[in-house]
Amino acid sequence: MSNVQDVLAANEKISKGSLRENADRIDQDRKFPHENISELGKAGVLGLLVPAQFGGVSAGLAEMSQALLEQAQSCASTAMIMLMHFCATSAIAAKGSDAIKEKFLPAIARGEQLSTLAFSEAGSGGHFYMPVSEVRQNEARKQLTASKSFVTSAGEADTYVVSTRRANASGPTDVNLYLIRKGTPGFAAQGRFEGLGLAGNASAPMTLKDVAIEDDTRVGAEGTGFQSMLEVVLPHFQIGAASVSIGIATAAFQAITARVGARKYEHAGGAALASIPRVQFLVAEMAIELNSARAYLGETIRKALAGDPAAMLDVLSIKVKASDACLAVVSRAMTLGGGWAFGRRGGLERNFRDAQAAAVMAPASDVLKDFIGKASLGVPLF
Numbered sequence: 558m559s560n561v562q563d564v565l566a567a568n569e570k571i572s573k574g575s576l577r578e579n580a581d582r583i584d585q586d587r588k589f590p591h592e593n594i595s596e597l598g599k600a601g602v603l604g605l606l607v608p609a610q611f612g613g614v615s616a617g618l619a620e621m622s623q624a625l626l627e628q629a630q631s632c633a634s635t636a637m638i639m640l641m642h643f644c645a646t647s648a649i650a651a652k653g654s655d656a657i658k659e660k661f662l663p664a665i666a667r668g669e670q671l672s673t674l675a676f677s678e679a680g681s682g683g684h685f686y687m688p689v690s691e692v693r694q695n696e697a698r699k700q701l702t703a704s705k706s707f708v709t710s711a712g713e714a715d716t717y718v719v720s721t722r723r724a725n726a727s728g729p730t731d732v733n734l735y736l737i738r739k740g741t742p743g744f745a746a747q748g749r750f751e752g753l754g755l756a757g758n759a760s761a762p763m764t765l766k767d768v769a770i771e772d773d774t775r776v777g778a779e780g781t782g783f784q785s786m787l788e789v790v791l792p793h794f795q796i797g798a799a800s801v802s803i804g805i806a807t808a809a810f811q812a813i814t815a816r817v818g819a820r821k822y823e824h825a826g827g828a829a830l831a832s833i834p835r836v837q838f839l840v841a842e843m844a845i846e847l848n849s850a851r852a853y854l855g856e857t858i859r860k861a862l863a864g865d866p867a868a869m870l871d872v873l874s875i876k877v878k879a880s881d882a883c884l885a886v887v888s889r890a891m892t893l894g895g896g897w898a899f900g901r902r903g904g905l906e907r908n909f910r911d912a913q914a915a916a917v918m919a920p921a922s923d924v925l926k927d928f929i930g931k932a933s934l935g936v937p938l939f
């Protein structure tokens with residue numbers, strides 16, 4: 558029986574080992590990293606958020622963040638797959654019925670099942686909490702037809718937490734969440750993911766066509782899906798996405814500080830790029846960006862765990878801060894890396910592409926600023 562510290566130690570070892578070794582190949586081949594997920598699963602990392610009574614280690618936001626930071630420093634594709642899995646697991650563990658928890662959580666804890674979120678729809682885009690699809694009720698049968706625009710681990714995950722409006726919904730937030738298994742008739746991934754970065758994470762569209770919806774697959778009570786998305790999934794996603802961004806930025810910072818020390822100029826008697834004051838100044842700015850984002854992440858987690866009423870504003874803000882810091886650090890690292898970085902050496906160019914996802918993944922940075930502005934001014938969010 559593992560404990561949280563054992564699982565985190567194994568996560569660190571695997572992240573510094575296989576995840577690092579496989580990262581360039583996964584990126585170049587655009588292949589889903591089955592081998593990484595399987596190794597993390599065997600070490601108990603898939604079960605990090607699963608309560609101990611179902612075989613997991615009952616970890617929370619702080620440990621999830623630590624695990625994702627380590628993974629993202631080596632392979633951001635794998636970290637994003639794990640983030641979506643953690644978000645789905647958090648919803649099942651917090652809101653699932655006893656039957657759903659008993660059916661799915663032990664398999665997740667054993668590392669045998671990967672899960673993910675299927676929330677986003679073309680009809681509402683980045684406003685993922687307001688699906689436009691709706692369950693149809695025909696006599697005793699409920700069916701769902703929906704077009705999900707991006708699903709990380711599409712076709713690869715074993716289960717999907719799917720959002721949709723209830724039959725005859727009273728409005729766009731009258732939502733249910735359902736846990737749907739891979740292979741359910743009518744539910745399928747569509748095409749390949751050709752995104753700029755996170756090339757291994759298979760974030761393809763998925764369609765549901767007349768999928769039979771059973772009440773015993775609902776995650777949470779009738780009509781509570783919107784609340785579950787905001788209260789449970791959102792904090793995990795925001796803090797997890799911030800951790801992935803900071804992990805990517807940390808990798809870029811380490812790569813560029815090593816590079817500017819190693820880059821020597823013959824014409825200057827062997828002086829290193831690192832000896833130029835302007836370079837030192839730019840590296841200092843990068844360090845400040847990265848360290849302040851990391852400190853704010855720690856403070857946000859602390860407030861969220863303490864149930865601080867002000868935590869929600871920080872939970873909304875941290876993804877923006879971490880994404881902005883990451884974009885600033887990787888862009889600057891690309892410039893200081895010169896032809897070496899542009900020539901796709903040292904992993905920086907992969908960090909640069911992977912870093913772009915956070916700003917557009919819902920809630921996008923611009924949408925979050927809309928929320929943060931409203932919350933700061935006391936204007937209702939919706």
Ligand SMILES: Cc1cc2nc3c(=O)[nH]c(=O)nc-3n(C[C@H](O)[C@H](O)[C@H](O)COP(=O)(O)OP(=O)(O)OC[C@H]3O[C@@H](n4cnc5c(N)ncnc54)[C@H](O)[C@@H]3O)c2cc1C
Pocket residue numbers: 641673674675676677678679681682683684685706707708709710752755760914916917918919920921922923924927
């Ligand atoms: C790599 C990747 C993985 C993903 N994985 C998943 C997943 O596993 N599950 C899932 O459900 N979804 C996933 N998504 C989808 C994601 O969460 C978003 O829903 C999606 O990226 C939104 O795209 P869109 O083009 O429809 O955005 P749009 O809604 O078209 O928005 C485009 C832009 O408009 C601006 N904008 C929109 N609304 C506002 C506003 N109110 N105020 C200010 N500016 C605004 C923002 O700049 C925004 O970025 C993933 C996306 C990516 C890129």
